[in-house]
Amino acid sequence: MAKTRRLLKEKLKLVDLVIELADARIPLSSRNPEFDSLLDNKPRLLLLTKADLAEPAVTQSWCIYFQQDGLNAMAVDLLSKSPLHGVIPAVESLAEGVMQRLEAAGKLRRPARAMVAGIPNVGKSQLINKLSGKASVRVENRPGVTRGYQWIRLGKQIDLMDSPGMLWPKIEDQQTGFKLALIGAIPQDILDNVELALELLRLLLESYPSRLIERYGIQVERAATPLLALEMIGRSRGLLKKGGIVDAKKAAEVLLQEFRTGKLGRFSLEQKK
Numbered sequence: 001m002a003k004t005r006r007l008l009k010e011k012l013k014l015v016d017l018v019i020e021l022a023d024a025r026i027p028l029s030s031r032n033p034e035f036d037s038l039l040d041n042k043p044r045l046l047l048l049t050k051a052d053l054a055e056p057a058v059t060q061s062w063c064i065y066f067q068q069d070g071l072n073a074m075a076v077d078l079l080s081k082s083p084l085h086g087v088i089p090a091v092e093s094l095a096e097g098v099m100q101r102l103e104a105a106g107k108l109r110r111p112a113r114a115m116v117a118g119i120p121n122v123g124k125s126q127l128i129n130k131l132s133g134k135a136s137v138r139v140e141n142r143p144g145v146t147r148g149y150q151w152i153r154l155g156k157q158i159d160l161m162d163s164p165g166m167l168w169p170k171i172e173d174q175q176t177g178f179k180l181a182l183i184g185a186i187p188q189d190i191l192d193n194v195e196l197a198l199e200l201l202r203l204l205l206e207s208y209p210s211r212l213i214e215r216y217g218i219q220v221e222r223a224a225t226p227l228l229a230l231e232m233i234g235r236s237r238g239l240l241k242k243g244g245i246v247d248a249k250k251a252a253e254v255l256l257q258e259f260r261t262g263k264l265g266r267f268s269l270e271q272k273k
Helices: 002-012 056-068 087-104 124-132 174-182 193-207 209-216 226-236 248-260
Strands: 017-023 044-049 072-075 112-118 150-154 158-162
Touching: 002 112, 017 087, 017 124, 044 056, 044 087, 044 124, 056 072, 072 087, 087 112, 087 158, 112 124, 124 150, 124 158, 174 193, 174 248, 193 209, 193 226, 193 248, 209 226, 226 248
Parallel strands: 017 044, 017 112, 044 072, 112 158
Antiparallel strands: 150 158
């Protein structure tokens, strides 16, 4: 982690601004709290990615909140076939001060240089590929795919620098860790999926019970506990072991996968108060 932070500081010297990505479902928990000090007061564009998986009205309220806090913020859907209107003009606007200083020094304008940064699995590589119109960098729905820094040219306007996802050294708040695990920002091999699924079910039973009824046909009013709800989901999908016992591990994997891919619906796990 120390090496990652050191490299980030070194690479920042090469860019004019930072495009920070956060997950629209958890806009606060998916922002690295160290970035405010690490990014060295660089101009910043905040993109709330995976907006197609979050509630639109809630996401919009978060964009307004961040804008009122002085950040240029917008929501983006990286899976849509529609172009990302507004991102390139926002980058050029943030880099305009640098261009004016170059001209004042008798130098020619050049493409704006922007670093794409964020925690793992928030869509950095997807963003670069969508903006460039081609598979410039590798994309997978798991953390740790981007290993190093690389430059990608967007026409004659912008040079983007991809960067590895970076979490902070110690996630002290349990709920923050739970939310990060839910969106896949933490490697799955260090987690207990059954425990994670039970935490998700606790939230869904409190705030989104209708989603469980619609997707799995379970009797939510009888699911007094997350454990019972998980068992009902397992039975509804026929995920049984010998003796008719529900395979809790497989039921948990189904629930988590359908949450992460949007098959369970749109969720905003952090509401703007």
